[in-house]
Amino acid sequence: MSKRDYYEVLGVGRDATEQQIKSAYRKQALKFHPDRNPGDAKAEEAFKEAAEAYSIVSDAEKRSLYDRFGHAGVSGAGAGGFDPNQFAGFEDIFGNLGDLFGFGDVFGGRRRRGGPQRGSDLRYDLEISFEESYTGTETPIQIPREETCETCSGNGAAPGTSPETCGQCRGSGQQRFQQGFLTVARPCPNCRGTGKTIAKPCQACRGAGRVGRERKITAKIPAGIATGQRLRIYGEGEHGSAGGPAGDLYVVVHVQEHAFFEREGDDLYCEMPISFPTLALGGDIRVPTMAGDEEIKVPAGTQPGARFKLRGKGMPNVSGRGTGDLFAIAKVAVPKKLTREQKQLLEELARTLPDEKVDPSGDNADKPFFEKVKDIFG
Ligand SMILES: [Zn+2]
Ligand SMILES: [Zn+2]
Numbered sequence: 001m002s003k004r005d006y007y008e009v010l011g012v013g014r015d016a017t018e019q020q021i022k023s024a025y026r027k028q029a030l031k032f033h034p035d036r037n038p039g040d041a042k043a044e045e046a047f048k049e050a051a052e053a054y055s056i057v058s059d060a061e062k063r064s065l066y067d068r069f070g071h072a073g074v075s076g077a078g079a080g081g082f083d084p085n086q087f088a089g090f091e092d093i094f095g096n097l098g099d100l101f102g103f104g105d106v107f108g109g110r111r112r113r114g115g116p117q118r119g120s121d122l123r124y125d126l127e128i129s130f131e132e133s134y135t136g137t138e139t140p141i142q143i144p145r146e147e148t149c150e151t152c153s154g155n156g157a158a159p160g161t162s163p164e165t166c167g168q169c170r171g172s173g174q175q176r177f178q179q180g181f182l183t184v185a186r187p188c189p190n191c192r193g194t195g196k197t198i199a200k201p202c203q204a205c206r207g208a209g210r211v212g213r214e215r216k217i218t219a220k221i222p223a224g225i226a227t228g229q230r231l232r233i234y235g236e237g238e239h240g241s242a243g244g245p246a247g248d249l250y251v252v253v254h255v256q257e258h259a260f261f262e263r264e265g266d267d268l269y270c271e272m273p274i275s276f277p278t279l280a281l282g283g284d285i286r287v288p289t290m291a292g293d294e295e296i297k298v299p300a301g302t303q304p305g306a307r308f309k310l311r312g313k314g315m316p317n318v319s320g321r322g323t324g325d326l327f328a329i330a331k332v333a334v335p336k337k338l339t340r341e342q343k344q345l346l347e348e349l350a351r352t353l354p355d356e357k358v359d360p361s362g363d364n365a366d367k368p369f370f371e372k373v374k375d376i377f378g
Contacts, residue, residue, distance in 0.1 A: 003071050006053035025054040048181055116244035122237045123250045128221060130258040134290045134315060136223030143249060146210045148239045152202035156209040161200045166191035210239065219251050224318035226263065227255045260288065266324025268314045273333035274298060287328045289313040306330040
């Protein structure tokens with residue numbers, strides 16, 4: 001079987017640019033990758049063929065030899081001119097896309113270890129009082145986090161020295177070996193994938209390049225914040241490595257309960273004990289709010305459970321969209337102790353009210369009990 005033309009294999013013209021060749025190979029490799037075509041010998045053959053073609057055409061020197069002398073010009077370089085290590089170039093083309101396609105197992109450890117990495121995000125749980133959530137607050141918080149070591153600027157080597165390129169992997173951070181026709185890569189055990197070794201570790205961080213610190217920052221808690229809401233403070237997470245950006249800090253807020261108010265959305269609810277005479281006769285009462293007492297009018301004949309709405313006396317909306325309302329719910333205040341005079345007056349009152357006892361011989365003996373209750377108080 002005669003060898004196919006390398007340009008034909010990749011599906012590009014003889015005048016294709018480096019970029020066109022790269023992208024053509026990328027397409028072929030994705031299409032015929034063994035992971036996507038398990039057990040398909042034809043696909044494997046096509047995959048190998050494309051890799052071989054790419055290994056020649058992507059190399060300026062080999063390409064010019066091939067252009068002038070054809071397959072004969074490049075076949076001397078090795079078995080069929082195909083260098084299996086060409087698969088090393090694969091990662092440059094695919095970058096992180098390889099992970100997306102699950103090529104990680106074949107090309108293992110492709111992630112550039114030791115390269116810039118974003119620091120981790122941190123979470124901080126903050127408890128504040130109900131009043132603080134009403135007014136908003138600024139509170140200092142201390143976060144233990146990893147920071148870049150100042151002594152070695154994060155490279156882990158003692159001052160005056162610097163990390164050296166790992167001799168075993170020559171700085172790639174990977175160990176490559178062949179498995180069938182594929183080259184498999186693993187993190188280099190000598191440098192643990194960083195590509196660098198440190199002869200004299202920095203004393204301050206023991207070579208880690210990072211140190212644990214307590215960082216003090218001031219968290220600005222906006223008015224109206226509720227339990228479970230979180231604030232994101234950009235760049236206050238852990239430092240990145242090798243110049244990568246820092247992570248973020250998430251402050252998760254827990255608001256203590258209030259003895260009198262309950263929050264629902266931006267509205268507040270409270271139960272307001274009111275004496276029986278005020279409920280019956282009407283009158284003015286004072287209702288506490290988060291911003292001081294308010295006087296409200298209780299109409300005569302107010303029933304327990306009646307709601308009084310105090311507009312705009314609830315919680316401020318955390319996003320600045322207005323303020324909730326306060327609902328005071330009427331409750332009967334029953335005195336636990338009575339003076340002799342109060343007792344006499346109440347007894348007198350009781351005599352004037354309809355009898356609450358159920359009389360089975362009365363005219364409404366066959367009415368259900370709740371009907372009788374309605375007759376008395378209706
Ligand atoms: Zn250090
Ligand atoms: Zn190494």
